Amino acid sequence: MDRLDRRQILRTTGVAGLAAVGSLLVAEPAAADPTPAPTAETADALKPKDTVQQADTVARLLSFDPARLADGTLAQVAGYHAPGDGGGMLVRWDAASTLAHNGGTVLAPGQAAKGRWLQIHDGVGDFRRFGHFDGKTPADAALDAMVGDPAIHRIEAHTDLLFVKRHTFSRSDLEFDFGGHTVRTDGIEKAGQDDPFAAVLLFRGKVTGTVVTHKLTAVMPDLSDVFEVGDSSKFAVGQWWAAEVNQLTGRWERELQKLVQVTQIVDGSRIRVNYKNGWELAAGRTITWTRVEPVERVHIRNMVFFGVEGGDQYTGSHPVAYEYAVSCDVSGIEATGTFWPVVMRRWCTHFRTEQCTLKNPASVTWGGAGYLTQQIYCLYGHVSDCHTANSRHLNDFTASAYCYVENCHGDGDDQGPFVTHGQYEHDLVYTGNSGLMTFANSGAAWGSAAKRITVRKHVCSWFVARVKVTDLTLEDVQVIGKPSLQGSGMIWVNADGVQMRGCSASDTLIISQQSARSGRPNIIDGCTFALPAKSEIAQANVTSPVHISRSVLTGLDGNTWNGTGELRFTDTILRARENAAPITVAAATLVLDGCTVKGTGLRLAGKADQRIRLEGGTELSGAGALLSRADATGAVTWELAGHRSVASGADAVHVLLESGRNRYLATGSLFTGGKLTLKAAAFGDGSYLKHTGNVEEGVTRTDLPEDGPRVQTTGNLVV
CATH class of the missing domain: 2.40.30.10 (Translation factors)
Known part of the structure; x- marks a missing residue:
């Protein structure tokens, strides 16, 4: 008869028939077979290698007598421990093989020196085909065997698993799918000192x-x-x-x-x-x-991972790490109690980390511990739809670039879900996330620098980018303080090309300047900030211009702007507390255009020459001195052009100048109520006073000097 191919055998041979044929190969004695003995004509067709044998279990398969097996014999195993348990497989007898028995892809009968059953698969490995069904026995050998088989491109888990080794691999083109089953690491071998790459699965190029x-x-x-x-x-x-x-x-x-x-x-x-x-x-x-010969296209998905309870840097565990890897993605890992980052990456390019979570890591204070994902020297990464609870960092970039983080959220976030180290990160984008955020904040050892970071639609309790962060863009960032975190409710930015639009902070705005690399202006537009009394809004190191437009600052009371760079307000409201002290400004130039300053005044206190200009219908109102200066050696130029000043009470003063050098020009402005105090001592050598073309409504002039070559106070409408 013609030789049957494999598909014909599988189609035409029933289970009962396979069982009968397989029983002939068992080493122990068996009952006489009633089937007539083969004739010379059919003997060749009935050789075992031309018939698919059958075994109920792997143990039954290994009981076949190797001496009665022809090279190339196929056998169908119905299950690993029991028929139908999911561990069934098709195997081929290789009479010359001496490969080591691994319990799955290579099965050695007894003590045979050679001759092995080799698993035939379509490139998909399964832990059940190594006898793992309940996560009670270590599956490390099975893992090594499947990863070490270049013919396997996908490894699946259909049950819980236990790993007690830390594995390092270097192969490419492999996908793991743990099917949402639990991976535990109880009793895992110790890691080395300070080694965040000692993961259960490390792929290293x-x-x-x-x-x-x-x-x-x-x-x-x-x-x-x-x-x-x-x-x-x-x-x-x-x-x-x-x-x-x-x-x-x-x-x-x-x-x-x-x-x-x-x-x-x-x-x-x-x-x-x-x-x-x-x-x-x-x-x-x-x-x-x-x-480098990188690992490429190794993806890990759908794992529920539990770290070692109470683990430390030696005994703790985490699932995944990559180093020198390209296009390696991770998705669907739900981790609890890990020590080092759940997904650790270094020297990686092109990757995605998606739909991963971390709850209650073993530590949030040990350096590098308690992260969901950390990327060091990485490019072109995309982190999305992730979540952390009571963790340290959800996402950390160190010396990384062109990465995108979206729809990621951290609660119990006092340790800061979103950070960069400050090792020259650049071109990072965050959209639609929530959780505390700090950039370039790890210290001078890394450089304290970052560039072109954009944050959109973010909600957090604290936002800090106080060091050399250049060209920072914030859009619709809402900072809302909470009682559990001291200092929360704060936005702190570096005046080096910072641009903020539609942002808010419930407690504090701080502007400082640690770098001057940018060519673009510092702009705060459409924002609102509630400020604590007597807080410093701008530090003395701010030398670049800052423009605040169409914004609202509330809670003002004795606040200071110590920066010396130009400060410009356009269409902005500055609203003070009751009985507030004036705002002290050291800016070389202060311009208010179309603004409202309500309940407080402006006090110039620069150490060098200063200039202030009020225009575009800017309105000042309050019960104290609305415009004044501190004792200083510099000259102050006052340009009051078409503004309105409303004194709240007879003791309020529109302009209070008692000393120093002043160049004063007021024209086209409206003064209502209160006093106008311009003492002669404030207009000595190098000074001038021109107060003309204004409307004074119920204003009491006190101590104005007499008109002369450098003083003119006539030509006003006084009612």
Whole structure:
């Protein structure tokens, strides 16, 4: 008869028939087979290798007598421990194989020196085919066997699992799907000291010995993707390299640390890579290139993970880490009680972390512990739909760029869900998230620098970007304080190209300046801030101009603006507490255009010359001195052009000038009630006073000097 192919055998051989054939191969004696003995004509067709054998379980399969098995024999196993338990498989007998028995893809009968049953699969591995069904016995060997099988591209778990080893792999093109089942690590081996990569699953690319070092001969500008390398013949299109510039003052302070791919050999000394550098590099800086063979396309999904209860840096556990990896995604991990970050990445490019959660990690105070995900030297990442509870950081970027975080939320967030280290991060975007946020706040050892970060539609209890954060953009960021966190309700930003639109803070606004890299203006537009009494709004180091427009500042009482850069208010309301002290301003130039200052006054206190201009119908009202100056050596220029001043009571003073050098010009303004006090001592050498063309309604003039060459107070409408 003609030889039957495998599909014909599977179609035509029933279970009972397979059982009968399989029983002939069992080593122990069996009952006589009533089937007539094969004739010479049919003997060849009935050889075992041409018939699919059957075994109820793996144990039954391994009881077959190897001596009676022809090379290539196929066997269908109905279940691992029992028929139908999900651990069934198709296997092939390889009479010459000496592979080590692993309980799943390689099955060795007894003590046979050679001859193995090899699992036939379609590239999908299953822990049940290694006998794991309840998470009570360690599945580490099964994991190693499946990852080590290059024919397997997908590994599935259909039951809970236990791992007691920390695994490091370097292969690519693999997907894990744990099917929403629980992974535990009770009794896991100890990790090394301070090793956040000691995960259950670490995928690490290979770092080769090929290293190229080159000192830049010219400035490399921001956003350049063409790099000097000295000799471009050492590079090839498609290769991956870890590029690292030499450090600056800080121990870890480098503007460039990225895993990039060569996309073009530009000429004999330059290459193009798939990354636009985010920071200018000066001539003379040295870039070291190390060729890497990254892990690629390894994805891990749908795991419920429990860390070791009470674990520390040695005994704690976490599920996933990647290093030197490209296009490796993680989704659907629900973690509880981990120590190091649930998803740890370093030197990674192109990745997604989605729909992951972390609750109650083992520590939120140990450096690096208690994170959902941390990315170090990473590019092109997307983190979305994640959540943390009572954790340290939901998302941490260190020296990373061109990444996007959206719809992620942290509660129990006093430790700060959203952070960057300040190691020259750039071009990061956050949209629709909630939770405390701080940028570039880890210290000078990293550089305290970040650039072009955008935050949209964010709700938090605290927002701080106080160091060298350049070109920060905030849109619809709402900061709402809470009693459990001292200092919450605060926005603190760096006046280096900061732009805020539609934002609010329930307690504090602080503006400082640690850098001056940006060419764009500092703009606060359409925002509202409630301020504590006597708080410093701008620190003395603010030397760049700040423009606040169409905004509302409330709770003012003795607040200070100590920055010396120009301060401009447009269509803005400044509302004070009852009986408030004046706002003290040190800005070299203060302009209010179309503004309302209600319940308080403005007191100039700069150490150098100052200028103040009120225009566009700006209105001041209050019971104290609405415009005044502190004793100082600098001259103050007063330009009151078409503003309105309303004194609340007879003792209120529109303008109080008693000393110093003053250049005073008021025209087209309206003064109602109260006093106007312009003493002669305030208009000596280098001063002038012109108060004309105004309307004074019920105003009492006190101590005005007589008109003369440098003084003119006539020509007003006095009613």
